[in-house]
Amino acid sequence: MADQLGTVEGEDYMRKLWIGLTYLVFALLLIAPLGKMVFGAFNEGIGGLTSAILRPEALHALMMTGFIVLTVTLLNTLFGMMMALYLVRGSWMSHSIKRFLNSIVDLPYAVSPVIGGLMIVLMLGPGSIVGAFFEKVGFQIVYAFPGMVIATLFVTFPLMVREVMPVLQEIGAQQEEAASTLGAYGWTTFWRVTWPSIRWAVVYGVVLTVARSLGEFGAVLVVSGNIMNKTQTATTLVYQDVENFNVTSANSVSLVLAVFAVGLLLTMEWAKKRKGVH
Amino acid sequence: MHIEVRNLNKQFGDFKAVNDVSFDIEKGHLIGLLGPSGGGKTSILRMLAGLEHPDSGEIRFHGQLVNAIPPQERGIGFVFQNYALFKHMTVFDNIAFGLKVKKFGKAQLKDRVMELVELTGLKGFEKRYPHQLSGGQRQRVAFARALAPEPQLLLLDEPFAAIDAKIRQELRSWLRELIERVGITSIFVTHDQDEAIEVADEIMIINQGRVEQKGTPWDIYKEPKTPFVATFIGESTVIERGSQLKGFEEEAAQPGTKALIRPEYIEVGLAQEFNLLSVTEEGIVGHLHFRGSEWMVEVQVGEHKLITYRSLEKETLQPGQQVRVLVHRAYLFNEDRSWIAENRLKEDPMPVMI
Numbered sequence: 001m002a003d004q005l006g007t008v009e010g011e012d013y014m015r016k017l018w019i020g021l022t023y024l025v026f027a028l029l030l031i032a033p034l035g036k037m038v039f040g041a042f043n044e045g046i047g048g049l050t051s052a053i054l055r056p057e058a059l060h061a062l063m064m065t066g067f068i069v070l071t072v073t074l075l076n077t078l079f080g081m082m083m084a085l086y087l088v089r090g091s092w093m094s095h096s097i098k099r100f101l102n103s104i105v106d107l108p109y110a111v112s113p114v115i116g117g118l119m120i121v122l123m124l125g126p127g128s129i130v131g132a133f134f135e136k137v138g139f140q141i142v143y144a145f146p147g148m149v150i151a152t153l154f155v156t157f158p159l160m161v162r163e164v165m166p167v168l169q170e171i172g173a174q175q176e177e178a179a180s181t182l183g184a185y186g187w188t189t190f191w192r193v194t195w196p197s198i199r200w201a202v203v204y205g206v207v208l209t210v211a212r213s214l215g216e217f218g219a220v221l222v223v224s225g226n227i228m229n230k231t232q233t234a235t236t237l238v239y240q241d242v243e244n245f246n247v248t249s250a251n252s253v254s255l256v257l258a259v260f261a262v263g264l265l266l267t268m269e270w271a272k273k274r275k276g277v278h
Numbered sequence: 279m280h281i282e283v284r285n286l287n288k289q290f291g292d293f294k295a296v297n298d299v300s301f302d303i304e305k306g307h308l309i310g311l312l313g314p315s316g317g318g319k320t321s322i323l324r325m326l327a328g329l330e331h332p333d334s335g336e337i338r339f340h341g342q343l344v345n346a347i348p349p350q351e352r353g354i355g356f357v358f359q360n361y362a363l364f365k366h367m368t369v370f371d372n373i374a375f376g377l378k379v380k381k382f383g384k385a386q387l388k389d390r391v392m393e394l395v396e397l398t399g400l401k402g403f404e405k406r407y408p409h410q411l412s413g414g415q416r417q418r419v420a421f422a423r424a425l426a427p428e429p430q431l432l433l434l435d436e437p438f439a440a441i442d443a444k445i446r447q448e449l450r451s452w453l454r455e456l457i458e459r460v461g462i463t464s465i466f467v468t469h470d471q472d473e474a475i476e477v478a479d480e481i482m483i484i485n486q487g488r489v490e491q492k493g494t495p496w497d498i499y500k501e502p503k504t505p506f507v508a509t510f511i512g513e514s515t516v517i518e519r520g521s522q523l524k525g526f527e528e529e530a531a532q533p534g535t536k537a538l539i540r541p542e543y544i545e546v547g548l549a550q551e552f553n554l555l556s557v558t559e560e561g562i563v564g565h566l567h568f569r570g571s572e573w574m575v576e577v578q579v580g581e582h583k584l585i586t587y588r589s590l591e592k593e594t595l596q597p598g599q600q601v602r603v604l605v606h607r608a609y610l611f612n613e614d615r616s617w618i619a620e621n622r623l624k625e626d627p628m629p630v631m632i
Binding site: 172174175177178179180181182183184185188192193196197 | 327328329348349350351352354355356358360362363364365366375376379380423424426427
């Protein structure tokens with residue numbers, strides 16, 4: 001009996017140890033750096049924070065990030081949804097092609113963003129045929145806004161597709177077929193039947209895309225060249241500030257990004273709940 | 279509407295789902311497509327709806343070729359196996375969908391929807407969502423939604439498969455009455471023969487992508503044209519060597535001739551119950567099952583186990599009891615042909631046989 005009690009107590013003790021360890025890892029990995037960053041941002045008081053954020057290069061970088069997020073989210077939502085629809089419903093594609101495309105969609109998950117960026121530079125940079133052509137007509141891709149958008153699109157592409165596809169598969173094609181036998185053509189069917197079923201998945205995909213493009217660093221760094229007041233984004237500015245031992249500025253810009261990120265996470269939780277409802 | 283189908287073919291990969299199918303359906307008839315799962319029934323239905331394209335063959339509505347006409351323009355109503363209701367719309371909006379697409383005026387739309395709500399007994403449920411309804415109610419909504427735009431042909435894919443047995447019975451007769459009242463040509467797919475026999479005016483037996491037989495339930499039961507139909511419809515026992523049956527030695531003389539025996543083809547009883555004892559065979563009663571209004575009797579005759587029914591009025595048999603068995607009729611078939619044969623000894627009271 002005493003022996004048995006001992007084991008139960010021992011188990012209890014082990015469980016407490018594991019729970020404690022988990023909290024510790026969580027705190028060390030997530031809470032501590034966040035706290036350090038917040039304190040760092042207020043290192044020189046509110047004045048230090050505002051002057052760091054109101055530097056012209058900081059404002060420009062935040063604006064660049066904003067534009068990229070906006071453009072990438074729009075494009076990725078549109079093409080991600082179309083890709084998901086074609087992969088699930090497209091009867092004009094053979095199964096093997098669909099399988100191939102389906103696995104290609106995940107490529108950005110596996111390929112390092114830096115390598116993704118490098119591929120874009122090699123393919124569309126001034127040294128390449130396509131890049132040289134666009135350069136000649138006065139349209140710069142690499143080391144400019146379009147290249148940065150392409151790089152961020154590359155990184156975020158799977159997010160929307162992977163959110164929408166399972167929902168489309170789950171609802172099946174029958175509701176859409178029912179709509180077509182009732183006289184509705186593609187567009188009506190999409191808006192009145194398909195869209196209401198996938199909209200929360202799309203919202204979720206948008207949130208993920210925004211979050212990912214807000215924080216993208218590697219691919220953008222390679223493609224943009226990180227030129228101050230021109231192609232510098234918030235993340236690459238933070239990187240530069242750290243390089244220059246400008247810790248307060250780095251923390252301040254990081255704080256702005258972190259606030260957005262937390263806001264997005266809250267939105268995501270809300271969208272997740274709604275996704276389950278309808 | 280009058281429907282003609284000629285030489286319809288459909289292949290999915292290597293699988294021939296529909297194989298050279300032709301048939302005609304008269305206006306206003308209610309047809310059941312009956313057959314085992316994977317036999318091609320649903321593919322035929324989907325091709326009629328325009329949801330699937332035939333590889334070859336012709337489909338004509340009112341004599342007009344519709345192969346190239348999309349489902350939106352065919353004037354059909356389709357009820358899906360799992361209803362496929364628009365789950366984010368209320369019952370009212372579900373039924374109104376087809377009317378809104380056709381740009382009905384507001385007042386006219388409301389009248390038509392309410393008319394269908396009454397017709398299908400859904401009054402008071404208009405504001406509910408599909409997930410708030412029972413299986414039977416969902417089926418009614420699917421039915422009302424399909425009927426709302428006044429289609430000329432109603433197609434139903436396994437309409438009762440997802441409903442529990444008790445309500446299924448009730449819905450069957452309800453559906454039959456409703457289709458009769460609306461007077462619309464209807465085709466439904468089922469793998470349940472009771473359902474087909476009870477609901478349909480005419481049955482088409484589909485197996486391995488082919489039409490095995492088309493006719494009224496009674497005709498098909500009475501005179502099955504192929505061995506498949508004979509075994510698929512009704513209860514039966516197949517005897518591998520038909521010539522082993524007493525009274526069918528000559529009819530089934532050709533090697534490879536099998537005999538199919540239905541319960542009502544056989545009479546089982548005590549020796550004194552038969553006038554012509556010479557025609558009967560000896561048998562031993564196996565299991566007895568009480569079937570409410572009669573006994574189902576399993577009887578062992580030689581090496582064959584036959585099944586028949588016996589009235590409750592007659593003396594009750596006991597398992598293991600020695601009885602006499604008279605085979606009145608048999609459905610004989612071999613590789614060349616199939617036919618129904620009567621017991622020869624019965625016709626000739628003084629047989630010159632050993």
